[in-house]
Amino acid sequence: MTTEPGSRGDRPLLRVAVPNKGSLSEGAAAILREAGYSQRTDSKQLVHLDSDTGVEFFYLRPRDIATYVGEGTLDVGFTGRDLLIDSGAAAEEVLGLGFARSRFRFAAPTGTDYTEESLDGVRLATSYPRVVGQYLARRGVTPRLIELEGAVESSIRLGIADVIADVVETGTTLRQAGLQLFGEPILQSEAILIKHTGRDAMPTAYDTLVRRLNGVLIARTYVMLDYDVDNDHLDEACKITPGLEGPTISPLARDGWYAVRAMVKRAEAQQLMDQLWDLGARAILATDIAASRL
Ligand SMILES: Nc1ncnc2c1ncn2[C@@H]1O[C@H](COP(=O)(O)OP(=O)(O)OP(=O)(O)O)[C@@H](O)[C@H]1O
Numbered sequence: 001m002t003t004e005p006g007s008r009g010d011r012p013l014l015r016v017a018v019p020n021k022g023s024l025s026e027g028a029a030a031i032l033r034e035a036g037y038s039q040r041t042d043s044k045q046l047v048h049l050d051s052d053t054g055v056e057f058f059y060l061r062p063r064d065i066a067t068y069v070g071e072g073t074l075d076v077g078f079t080g081r082d083l084l085i086d087s088g089a090a091a092e093e094v095l096g097l098g099f100a101r102s103r104f105r106f107a108a109p110t111g112t113d114y115t116e117e118s119l120d121g122v123r124l125a126t127s128y129p130r131v132v133g134q135y136l137a138r139r140g141v142t143p144r145l146i147e148l149e150g151a152v153e154s155s156i157r158l159g160i161a162d163v164i165a166d167v168v169e170t171g172t173t174l175r176q177a178g179l180q181l182f183g184e185p186i187l188q189s190e191a192i193l194i195k196h197t198g199r200d201a202m203p204t205a206y207d208t209l210v211r212r213l214n215g216v217l218i219a220r221t222y223v224m225l226d227y228d229v230d231n232d233h234l235d236e237a238c239k240i241t242p243g244l245e246g247p248t249i250s251p252l253a254r255d256g257w258y259a260v261r262a263m264v265k266r267a268e269a270q271q272l273m274d275q276l277w278d279l280g281a282r283a284i285l286a287t288d289i290a291a292s293r294l
């Protein structure tokens with residue numbers, strides 16, 4: 001028998017559930033690739049072993065992933081926070097991954113005046129009955145839940161529901177269906193990594209996966225800023241770019257000048273570069289971080 005590098009005998013070191021389609025699948029494969037794991041090359045492939053790391057990936061329906069992880073069949077999985085809660089599976093969130101962000105909201109035809117408290121006995125269509133049922137039960141409200149697979153926004157026009165609770169990203173689908181939001185946001189969702197609840201003894205490959213994913217998230221969130229500044233403005237410049245643990249300061253060959261290097265939030269980089277320029281800093285460069293371990 002041949003042994004794959006990174007695996008023990010024919011058993012993979014870690015078995016990971018990855019969404020095979022829908023809003024989560026591309027983002028999950030992309031973050032795994034960025035974290036250095038190979039992914040399937042054909043969308044019909046059900047299983048893929050990354051032989052360098054001994055991690056085996058199972059491509060499954062997004063809704064089923066929490067069930068597999070909750071049953072302990074697979075070690076970890078990529079899913080949505082809303083899907084995890086709706087599953088009721090014995091699985092817990094390990095890490096928010098920052099993509100497939102959405103809000104889960106109530107909506108009703110424009111011009112109506114539904115409130116959360118008015119939903120007792122009202123026909124409420126949703127693909128997430130447990131999320132909605134639990135949320136309203138905490139408020140002592142019991143709607144008539146109508147469970148649908150998707151295209152929930154059409155259910156009111158088609159006469160099978162009075163209100164809906166569904167995933168909202170831009171709000172375009174709601175608007176096109178002539179619906180308006182009401183009530184509070186039920187939950188904010190995003191892609192997450194999950195593991196079995198209460199399973200503490202995880203393989204080393206799990207720690208490596210989490211560290212690598214965290215590294216990608218940091219690399220996506222931050223850029224490296226480099227600039228030159230003179231001694232008179234060094235302290236002020238370091239206040240603008242304190243970095244994570246303090247900026248790196250190196251003397252330049254030019255007398256009285258320093259090179260400074262610090263990580264800054266990508267979203268703030270342009271504004272910080274303007275501030276540094278106004279202060280007298282020059283040769284200000286922002287560089288992408290390809291990967292990180294902090
Ligand atoms: N338009 C959207 N924008 C961002 N996230 C979304 C959007 N639609 C669904 N999601 C998220 O995707 C996850 C659901 O994935 P799932 O594959 O079951 O549905 P989907 O992406 O709507 O795909 P499909 O309806 O084509 O099967 C949930 O976490 C949900 O919050």
Ligand SMILES: O=P(O)(O)OC[C@H]1O[C@H](OP(=O)(O)OP(=O)(O)O)[C@H](O)[C@@H]1O
Nearest residue numbers: 150151152167168169170171172173174
């Ligand atoms: O706020 P928006 O940007 O319009 O996005 C939200 C819509 O996207 C998803 O639908 P999808 O296209 O996946 O179809 P589905 O309802 O059949 O799942 C979700 O279920 C909403 O309907």
Ligand SMILES: [Mg+2]
Nearest residue numbers: 022023150151
């Ligand atoms: Mg959908």
